[in-house]
Amino acid sequence: MDAHLAGRPPRTSALPHNSPSARGRWLPLVAACLGTFLLLVYATIVTVALPRMAGELHAGFGALQGVIDVYTLALAGLLLGMGSLGDVLGRKRLYVLGLAVFTAATLACALAGNVQLLIAARAVQGIAGAAMFATLVPLIGLAYTGRDRARAFAVWGAVAGAAAGIGNVAGGMLTQLLSWQGIFYGALPVCAVALWLAAKVPADHARGAARIDWPGIATFSLAATGVTFGFIRGGEAGWGAGSTLLGFGFGAVMLLAFAVVERAADRPMVPLGLFRTPAFNGLLLASGAYYLGAFAFLPVLSLWLQNGAGLSSFATSLVITVQPVAFFATSALAGGALHRMPARWSVGGGTLLVAAGDLLLLLLEPGASWPVLLPGLLVTGVGAGLVSPVLPALAMASAEPAHSGVAAAAANSARQLGLAWGIALLGTVFHRCVPGTGVGAPAGAYAAGLDAVFLVAGAVAAFGGAVAWLVCGRE
Missing domain, CATH: 1.20.1250.20 (MFS general substrate transporter like domains)
Structure with a gap:
């Protein structure tokens, strides 16, 4: 992007859309920050709504834990694999797709009539959030250089920090004033604005689908998911429980498989x-x-x-x-x-x-x-x-x-x-x-x-x- 601009003589007319001096030069940052805000807010916003969910959905403690844990599990387990897909398919393409799926999953959460459907929708939310989180940071890096890049990452870090606090407060207010469904309905207008902004961000260049390291993505995602599940179950059921040991064991085997796969790959994911x-x-x-x-x-x-x-x-x-x-x-x-x-x-x-x-x-x-x-x-x-x-x-x-x-x-x-x-x-x-x-x-x-x-x-x-x-x- 910068090399392309550097090769052009100075003009007095309008600059390209992705020029650092263009009027919309901060648009990629705004789009990335809004996406970051959404996915991090929804890691915390449901916590204070759990008692209301328990009464209306007739859900037990284990199911309520699932509403929180499944989002974290999907987000953490798939993040690295989504980063690799973004490198190959194009970060903007994967980010917009992830944001669209996140929007649909958020609506599904609001419409869920039982806790099982809510957990399933939250899982999809987490998968989409991983696609967003893995690609929006590189998009910032591609859009800015020098001092602008430092400023952009500083703003992004501040937004990421604010999201956790706002999630706690917004969850309490929306649940108290409206209902637990309100914490999901309230995000839909924000999602629509985020999609509109993301569509206007200049696209990056994909490297071609033939280079996707599917075995690497699969083995690492399964390894991270298995170990994360083991930690979650260890906190809930005890570190010696069969499900806890199964999660850790599966994660360890998949991590070993990941190392073997990546060592043998011509174009490894990592x-x-x-x-x-x-x-x-x-x-x-x-x-x-x-x-x-x-x-x-x-x-x-x-x-x-x-x-x-x-x-x-x-x-x-x-x-x-x-x-x-x-x-x-x-x-x-x-x-x-x-x-x-x-x-x-x-x-x-x-x-x-x-x-x-x-x-x-x-x-x-x-x-x-x-x-x-x-x-x-x-x-x-x-x-x-x-x-x-x-x-x-x-x-x-x-x-x-x-x-x-x-x-x-x-x-x-x-x-x-x-x-x-x-x-x-x-x-x-x-x-x-x-x-x-x-x-x-x-x-x-x-x-x-x-x-x-x-x-x-x-x-x-x-x-x-x-x-x-x-x-x-x-x-």
């Missing part, structure tokens, strides 16, 4: 040489660690805020929103400068700051109220806001242009897998101290459970941050 680069591996580790350390404790924290501190669901969502507000402000204000900073400071330092925020949350003691959480939530939000804007660009820079999409998808996949695994792991840690739902549990049990959660989250973030600090670029 160049295995990427994983021989310490900086890339450190980037992936930090991606999962900072997301786990910053966000995986929020479900159990929400449980304490409602059952322990006595807040309503809407008030709980407002307290939690302190964190994404800090995330948004940091990404928006510092995002451009972060791209000029060595990765060990932005990724490693930001992840270590998340760990420090987790340790600040240990100020919570029996009898404490919600304000004691604010320092920890602010620091974890700032730390995450330092890491998020630079991840896509660093991942894309670590690979050849032909594999930039799958490299960015690998970083995002590590991020989502860290969240999915972390929620299950930290949930298990919490419930060992606070059995059941926590209703009526003594304050000491709550404090002990949350302290254990914050310590584990902080340890994971500290390890990931330390590794990234040591191995990521120091230039």
Whole structure:
């Protein structure tokens, strides 16, 4: 795109649509941010609507968990494969297709008459969300260069941070004022605008369907899905349960099959040489660690805020929103400068700051109220806001242009897998101290459970941050 423009003499007439100086130069960013907002909001928006769903759909706890888990499972498990498909078929084409399917699945969620149909529609939503998430970051990278690219990724990171907080608040408001179906109907106009914007974004060039590495896509997607299912089941049924062990075993076998398939492939989905680069591996580790350390404790924290501190669901969502507000402000204000900073400071330092925020949350003691959480939530939000804007660009820079999409998808996949695994792991840690739902549990049990959660989250973030600090670029 830039080479094409550079070869043309300056003119006084209108510039091409995809020129950095054209009137609509930020249109690709707006389209990508709106798509990101949709898919990340719907990872969290259903949480506060679960009690209403349980009553109207006559659903048990396991089915309600499925409404949340199936979306995360599809999103995390298919992200890398969708990145490869986008590299081959064209990112815009796959993004628009994913957005169209996401819109249809959202309508199906609203119309679902029973919990089984709702779970199926949520699964399709997650698959479509993976297609969107895997392609929109490379589309930003293709649309901008230099300072504009740094600004674009900073804005994108801020929107990603804000989406989580808005999802919590919007879910509480729509469910309280309308119904649980309202959280899905409300997205349809936004989806329509996102489709209109996406259609106007300049297309990238596909490499041809003959190069699709179907065995690589299938084996990795099954491996990620199997391991993610194992973590989810471990948190729900116990780490020694048959379904948990089956998930982990299946995932391990598929991961081995993926390595064999990719080694033998003429045109592998993922160049295995990427994983021989310490900086890339450190980037992936930090991606999962900072997301786990910053966000995986929020479900159990929400449980304490409602059952322990006595807040309503809407008030709980407002307290939690302190964190994404800090995330948004940091990404928006510092995002451009972060791209000029060595990765060990932005990724490693930001992840270590998340760990420090987790340790600040240990100020919570029996009898404490919600304000004691604010320092920890602010620091974890700032730390995450330092890491998020630079991840896509660093991942894309670590690979050849032909594999930039799958490299960015690998970083995002590590991020989502860290969240999915972390929620299950930290949930298990919490419930060992606070059995059941926590209703009526003594304050000491709550404090002990949350302290254990914050310590584990902080340890994971500290390890990931330390590794990234040591191995990521120091230039």
